[in-house]
Amino acid sequence: xxxxxxxxxxxxxxxxxxxxxxxxxxxxxxxxxxxxxxxxxxxxxxxxxxxxxxxxxxxxxxxxxxxxxxxxxxxxxxxxxxxxxxxxxxxxxxxxxxxxxxxxxxxxxxx
Amino acid sequence: xxxxxxxxxxxxxxxxxxxxxxxxxxxxxxxxxxxxxxxxxxxxxxxxxxxxxxxxxxxxxxxxxxxxxxxxxxxxxxxxxxxxxxxxxxxxxxxxxxxxxxxxxxxxxxxxx
Numbered sequence: 001x002x003x004x005x006x007x008x009x010x011x012x013x014x015x016x017x018x019x020x021x022x023x024x025x026x027x028x029x030x031x032x033x034x035x036x037x038x039x040x041x042x043x044x045x046x047x048x049x050x051x052x053x054x055x056x057x058x059x060x061x062x063x064x065x066x067x068x069x070x071x072x073x074x075x076x077x078x079x080x081x082x083x084x085x086x087x088x089x090x091x092x093x094x095x096x097x098x099x100x101x102x103x104x105x106x107x108x109x110x111x
Numbered sequence: 112x113x114x115x116x117x118x119x120x121x122x123x124x125x126x127x128x129x130x131x132x133x134x135x136x137x138x139x140x141x142x143x144x145x146x147x148x149x150x151x152x153x154x155x156x157x158x159x160x161x162x163x164x165x166x167x168x169x170x171x172x173x174x175x176x177x178x179x180x181x182x183x184x185x186x187x188x189x190x191x192x193x194x195x196x197x198x199x200x201x202x203x204x205x206x207x208x209x210x211x212x213x214x215x216x217x218x219x220x221x222x223x224x
Contacts, residue, residue, distance in 0.1 A: 004153070032211055043115075043202060044154070044215040051211070089153050098144055098167070099213065101153030 002027045002094050006102035013080055014110050021075040021105045023090030028068050034099070035064050035075050036089040044089065048075070080109045115216035117203050123222045124193055131189045132219045136205030143186050144213060145178055147171065148200040157201075160186060161208070193223045 003026045013019055023033070032051050036044040048057045048064040050073070056065040063076040077084060087106045091099040116135040124130050136143050141162050146154035157176070159167045162183040172178075175193075180186040190197055200220050204213040 006153075034212070036215075041220065043117075043217040044204075046212050046214070049211055091153070093211070098146075098156035098159055098169075099154075101155070103151065103153050 002030075002092060002100045004090060004092055004100050004102035006088075006090055006105050008105060009103065010106040010108075012108040012110060015080060015082060017080050017109075018076070018078050019080055019107075021077070021088050021090075021107070023073040023075070023102055025071045025073075025092050025100075027094060028071050029094060030068065031093045031095050033064075033066055033073050034091045034093070035062075035073075036091060038087045038089055038104070040086075047088075077107075080107075082109045082111045085109050115203055115205050115214050117201075117216035117219050119219055120217060121220045121222070123224065125224050126193060126195060128193055129189065129191045130193055130221065131187055132201055132203075132221075134186045134188070134203030134205075134216060136185070136203070137207075137214055138184075140205035140207050140214070141183065142206040142208055143180055144204040144206070145186070145188055146202040146204065148202055148218070149198075154202050157188075190221075193221075195223045197221060198223045 007022045034049045035047045050066040061078040087104040089104045090102045143160040145157040148154040160180040175191045178188045200218045202218045203216045206213045
């Protein structure tokens with residue numbers, strides 16, 4: 001059974017810092033990995049999707065990497081801003097047709 | 112197209128009552144998913160439709176839960192005889208067959224008193 005773990009569970013940083021969120025998964029047989037953002041009481045917004053054959057994806061200040069063999073992914077956020085405050089969720093697609101999510105990292109960026 | 116739409120956004124009910132939620136996926140998305148998210152956790156898969164066919168159900172979906180997608184467009188999720196443990200955010204997502212990204216709705220937050 002695929003299990004996804006995210007560390008840390010919560011993170012508070014001052015504005016402007018670069019930060020790294022971690023995601024690990026137990027079964028390396030994945031099709032892709034996605035990072036989502038969730039604002040309080042809201043749905044999920046897809047940030048980045050990395051195919052299993054890819055090593056990384058970039059979008060603006062966000063960079064996600066994938067090491068499938070070791071079952072790890074990182075989300076790097078450069079020059080953090082208060083508007084980045086949200087919960088960040090990692091999810092893997094194992095071809096089971098549904099995503100398996102981690103519990104998320106709750107990020108607070110202090111102005 | 113305005114994305115995945117869920118109704119209602121918030122539902123408060125008393126234990127033992129039945130509730131029904133609706134999800135309207137992005138048009139032409141033939142795949143539709145229901146997830147449940149409790150506080151501090153990530154979403155957990157409940158069930159999945161391809162067109163009108165319900166292809167997979169999680170063990171989380173007890174006999175009190177039923178989902179339908181009668182014409183392959185919108186879907187409903189009904190919970191009978193609600194329990195306090197059913198309190199959660201119920202998320203719907205849709206995807207076009209062959210595409211990677213699932214698009215999520217804003218969710219329905221259920222509070223069972």
